Amino acid sequence: MKPAPFEYYAPDSIDEALSYLAEFGYDAKVLAGGQSLIPMMNFRLAQPSVIVDVNNIKGLFFIQPNENGGLRIGAMTRHHQVEESKLVADRAPLISETMPQIATVQVRSRGTFGGSVSHADPSAELTAVSVALKGSFLLRSQKKERWVPAHDFFVGLFSSVLEPDEMLIEAKFPALPERSGCAMVEVARRPHDFALVGVAAVVTLTKDNICKNARIVLLSVGEHPMQAQLAEQMLIDTKLTPESLRAAAETAAKSDIDPGGDIHASAEFRRHLASVLTYRALDKAFARARGDG
Amino acid sequence: MTNNKNISLSVNKVKYERSVEPRMLLSDFLRHELGLTGTHVGCEHGVCGACSILFDGQPVRSCLMFAVQANGHEILTIEGLGTINNLHPIQESFIEAHGLQCGFCTPGIIMTLVPFLEKNPNPDETEIRHAISGNICRCTGYQNIVEAVKIAAAKMSVVKSGDIAHT
Numbered sequence: 001m002k003p004a005p006f007e008y009y010a011p012d013s014i015d016e017a018l019s020y021l022a023e024f025g026y027d028a029k030v031l032a033g034g035q036s037l038i039p040m041m042n043f044r045l046a047q048p049s050v051i052v053d054v055n056n057i058k059g060l061f062f063i064q065p066n067e068n069g070g071l072r073i074g075a076m077t078r079h080h081q082v083e084e085s086k087l088v089a090d091r092a093p094l095i096s097e098t099m100p101q102i103a104t105v106q107v108r109s110r111g112t113f114g115g116s117v118s119h120a121d122p123s124a125e126l127t128a129v130s131v132a133l134k135g136s137f138l139l140r141s142q143k144k145e146r147w148v149p150a151h152d153f154f155v156g157l158f159s160s161v162l163e164p165d166e167m168l169i170e171a172k173f174p175a176l177p178e179r180s181g182c183a184m185v186e187v188a189r190r191p192h193d194f195a196l197v198g199v200a201a202v203v204t205l206t207k208d209n210i211c212k213n214a215r216i217v218l219l220s221v222g223e224h225p226m227q228a229q230l231a232e233q234m235l236i237d238t239k240l241t242p243e244s245l246r247a248a249a250e251t252a253a254k255s256d257i258d259p260g261g262d263i264h265a266s267a268e269f270r271r272h273l274a275s276v277l278t279y280r281a282l283d284k285a286f287a288r289a290r291g292d293g
Numbered sequence: 294m295t296n297n298k299n300i301s302l303s304v305n306k307v308k309y310e311r312s313v314e315p316r317m318l319l320s321d322f323l324r325h326e327l328g329l330t331g332t333h334v335g336c337e338h339g340v341c342g343a344c345s346i347l348f349d350g351q352p353v354r355s356c357l358m359f360a361v362q363a364n365g366h367e368i369l370t371i372e373g374l375g376t377i378n379n380l381h382p383i384q385e386s387f388i389e390a391h392g393l394q395c396g397f398c399t400p401g402i403i404m405t406l407v408p409f410l411e412k413n414p415n416p417d418e419t420e421i422r423h424a425i426s427g428n429i430c431r432c433t434g435y436q437n438i439v440e441a442v443k444i445a446a447a448k449m450s451v452v453k454s455g456d457i458a459h460t
Binding site: 001002003004005006007008010034035038039041042043051053055080100103104105106107109110190191192 | 296298314315316318321337338339342345348351352353354356357358359361362405409422423424426427
C-alpha cells in the first residue's frame with residue numbers, strides 16, 4: 001500500500017516537463033491531480049520510475065473564453081475550479097452540470113480536467129462530455145503540437161492517442177449553436193461513486209423545432225465513451241416527440257452499445273439503464289433547447 | 294535516500310522544514326514525521342476519506358498526495374482545529390449529537406465539513422449528506438453525524454470561528 005520508489009521532477013514550465021518526457025518516455029508518468037495515478041501507485045498497479053509533477057506549471061491552470069463564444073480549459077484546472085466557474089456555466093453549461101457528479105468533494109479539490117481526460121477511464125464523465133460537446137485537446141511534445149478531437153482521442157480501456165513524450169496542454173470547446181440544449185444524467189450505487197451508466201446529450205433545434213443535430217454519448221458501457229450514432233440518426237431532421245426520443249433511447253441501448261457485466265451491474269441492467277438514461281438526457285436536452293428546461 | 298527532497302510547509306500554522314523521500318505520502322508524513330496522528334489512514338486509495346485534511350483551505354485526501362507536493366503550501370489537520378479546552382463548534386456538535394462511536398472516521402469528516410459549513414452556513418439534509426459522501430463511517434449509520442452537522446451549522450452561524458487561511 002505504499003508506492004514503489006521513483007525519481008521526482010517538478011518542473012515549473014511546460015518546456016521543461018516535455019524535456020523530461022522526451023528523455024524518459026515510457027518510464028515517466030505525468031502527475032496531475034493524482035486522484036487516479038496515486039491510488040494505482042499505492043497498490044503498485046503502476047510503478048513509474050520517473051514522476052513528472054506538473055502541479056507547479058502555472059500556465060496550465062486557466063479557464064478562458066475562446067473566439068466566437070467557445071471555451072478553453074487548461075489541463076491542470078482543478079475540478080472544483082471548473083465547477084465554480086461562471087464562464088463555464090455561461091459557455092458550456094453541460095460541463096457545469098456534470099462537475100458535481102464527478103467523484104467526491106475531496107477528489108474535486110485535487111483532480112484536474114486534463115488529468116481525467118488523459119487517464120481515459122471509460123467511467124469518467126468528462127470523457128463523454130468532451131465528445132458530446134465536440135471538444136478537442138491540444139497535445140504537445142518537444143517535436144510537435146497537434147489538436148485531436150475528443151472523438152478520436154479515446155481509443156480503448158484507459159488508453160488514448162497520447163504518446164509517451166506528449167502531454168495534454170488544454171481542452172477547447174466550440175460555442176453551441178443557438179437553440180441547443182444539453183443534459184448529463186447518470187446512475188451510481190451511491191451519489192459521487194463511479195457511474196454504472198451515464199449519458200451526455202446535446203440537441204440543437206431549428207426555428208420550427210426540427211432536430212438539426214443530436215449527440216448522444218454514453219459512459220461506463222464500453223472501453224471508451226460510446227457515441228450512439230444510430231440513435232442520433234433517428235432524431236436528426238425529425239420533429240422530436242416523447243415517442244421518438246424513447247425509440248432512439250432504445251436503439252442506443254440495443255444497437256449502439258455492447259456493455260459488459262461485472263460485480264457492480266450485469267450487462268442486461270446496464271442496457272436497461274442506458275435506455276432509461278438516454279431518454280431522460282434527451283428529454284431534458286430537448287426541453288432546454290426549446291427554452292423551457 | 295539520495296534523492297530526498299527538502300520541503301518547507303506550514304502545518305496548523307507552524308512552519309516545518311524536512312527532507313523527504315518523494316514517494317512518502319502526505320498522510321504518512323503528517324503521522325510519522327510530524328507525529329500528528331489525528332489524521333487517520335484507512336484505505337490508502339482514496340475511498341474512505343479518513344485522511345482528509347485541508348490543503349490551502351481545500352479538503353483533500355492526504356493519502357493521494359506526496360509530502361513533497363506540499364512544499365510551500367499550508368495544511369490544516371484536526372490538531373489545528375480546536376484544543377481540548379476550546380473545541381471547534383463542529384467538534385462540540387459531534388459530542389452533543391453522539392456523531393461518532395469508534396472515532397476513526399471523525400477527523401476526516403470534521404475537516405471536510407469545515408470549508409463546507411463556511412460556504413453553506415445553512416445546509417439542508419441532502420446537502421449535508423452530499424458533503425460527507427466522500428467519508429465512510431461504519432459505526433453510526435450517519436444519522437447522528439447529520440444531526441451533528443445541523444447543530445454545528447446553527448452554532449457556527451452564531452460564532453464565526455475556525456478561521457482557515459483561504460488563499
